[in-house]
Amino acid sequence: MRRGGIDRRAFLGVGGAAIICTIGGRTIRVETPEDVAEVDAAVRRLKAPRAVAAARAEGLDAVDELKFGTPEPQPGGQVREYWIEARSLIWDVAPTGRDEFMGHAIPKPRTFRAFAYRQWSPGFAAPLGPPSIPGPTLEAEVGDVLRVHFRNGDEHFGQAVTMHPHGVRYTPDYDGAYMGDYTRVGGFIAPGEEFTYTWEATPDSVGVWAYHDHGPNEDLNTHRGLFGMIVVREKGAPRPDVEAGLWFHQFAPAITKLRRNFQCVNGRVAAGNTPTIRAKVGQHVTFHVFGADDMLHTFHIHGHRWRAPDGTFTDNQLLGPMTSVTASWVEDNPGRWLYHCHVLSHMHAGMNGWYLVDP
Numbered sequence: 001m002r003r004g005g006i007d008r009r010a011f012l013g014v015g016g017a018a019i020i021c022t023i024g025g026r027t028i029r030v031e032t033p034e035d036v037a038e039v040d041a042a043v044r045r046l047k048a049p050r051a052v053a054a055a056r057a058e059g060l061d062a063v064d065e066l067k068f069g070t071p072e073p074q075p076g077g078q079v080r081e082y083w084i085e086a087r088s089l090i091w092d093v094a095p096t097g098r099d100e101f102m103g104h105a106i107p108k109p110r111t112f113r114a115f116a117y118r119q120w121s122p123g124f125a126a127p128l129g130p131p132s133i134p135g136p137t138l139e140a141e142v143g144d145v146l147r148v149h150f151r152n153g154d155e156h157f158g159q160a161v162t163m164h165p166h167g168v169r170y171t172p173d174y175d176g177a178y179m180g181d182y183t184r185v186g187g188f189i190a191p192g193e194e195f196t197y198t199w200e201a202t203p204d205s206v207g208v209w210a211y212h213d214h215g216p217n218e219d220l221n222t223h224r225g226l227f228g229m230i231v232v233r234e235k236g237a238p239r240p241d242v243e244a245g246l247w248f249h250q251f252a253p254a255i256t257k258l259r260r261n262f263q264c265v266n267g268r269v270a271a272g273n274t275p276t277i278r279a280k281v282g283q284h285v286t287f288h289v290f291g292a293d294d295m296l297h298t299f300h301i302h303g304h305r306w307r308a309p310d311g312t313f314t315d316n317q318l319l320g321p322m323t324s325v326t327a328s329w330v331e332d333n334p335g336r337w338l339y340h341c342h343v344l345s346h347m348h349a350g351m352n353g354w355y356l357v358d359p
């Protein structure tokens with residue numbers, strides 16, 4: 001049966017895996033845009049969970065009664081404040097209309113409603129740009145705290161969202177995770193509400209990490225674009241000359257209501273739309289590459305090699321859901337290079353981009 005332009009067979013046939021959503025005690029197998037609408041409606045009907053302290057007594061464990069403070073920076077550290085809003089927007093996966101890798105046009109339709117984080121100036125005075133996929137990069141050094149003022153500024157989807165960090169230290173209040181009746185304050189930020197998360201950059205936070213929505217509809221809303229990067233460095237450590245954050249993920253037909261399954265880097269398909277990274281010979285270059293969907297990907301870049309965590313050299317490294325690969329080198333090979341996921345069906349459906357090195 002053909003409904004809303006995409007039937008079940010077409011959806012699965014273009015490589016979209018079914019997403020299983022559990023919401024309001026029901027499990028919904030998401031295969032069509034109609035299934036997505038059903039999940040969204042169920043999430044919109046959710047009431048804010050009662051604070052644990054006020055929740056029913058039975059089923060509560062002592063850990064649920066714990067009270068937590070708000071951490072301050074270590075001596076010599078600082079507070080790094082961000083103002084971040086989540087809102088939906090109409091998103092074009094290929095603004096140039098061209099696939100420069102294969103040399104052809106990318107036909108319309110290419111736009112749909114996505115969900116993205118957006119950075120504002122202090123006090124939410126003014127937006128610092130449009131919502132972006134990935135969201136703004138959050139940076140800290142060991143000993144700092146990240147204080148992230150978060151606002152759910154979206155009316156279209158009408159559902160609670162959050163920011164859940166990886167890698168930094170946080171108490172359950174700042175976990176940003178919806179957990180039914182056990183949800184703490186940061187785990188259900190309804191439309192129009194604000195919440196301030198405080199996360200610590202500890203010595204074991206050094207590295208790059210994901211943050212993403214972990215509200216009651218995490219599954220769909222992360223697939224819609226609610227993810228971004230946290231970078232924690234040693235105190236005083238320099239930034240590389242070139243530092244790129246790339247996210248490999250798909251915009252599946254169930255999410256976009258479009259027929260094609262778009263295999264994306266940072267929300268765009270195909271070289272020319274995906275990020276073009278530029279460097280010069282002699283520069284210290286670092287790529288951080290994340291998987292942001294349920295698929296297995298690899299990060300491959302032509303003309304370059306780097307050390308994998310096991311100490312061997314590689315030019316093609318595996319990454320999975322919300323894991324990352326960091327590839328670093330001192331640039332010595334000028335020219336136009338391709339980077340891409342080496343799952344060939346991903347690469348040829350758009351998961352590729354340019355790396356341009358000047359002499």
Ligand SMILES: [Cu+2]
Binds near residue numbers: 296343
């Ligand atoms: Cu891939």
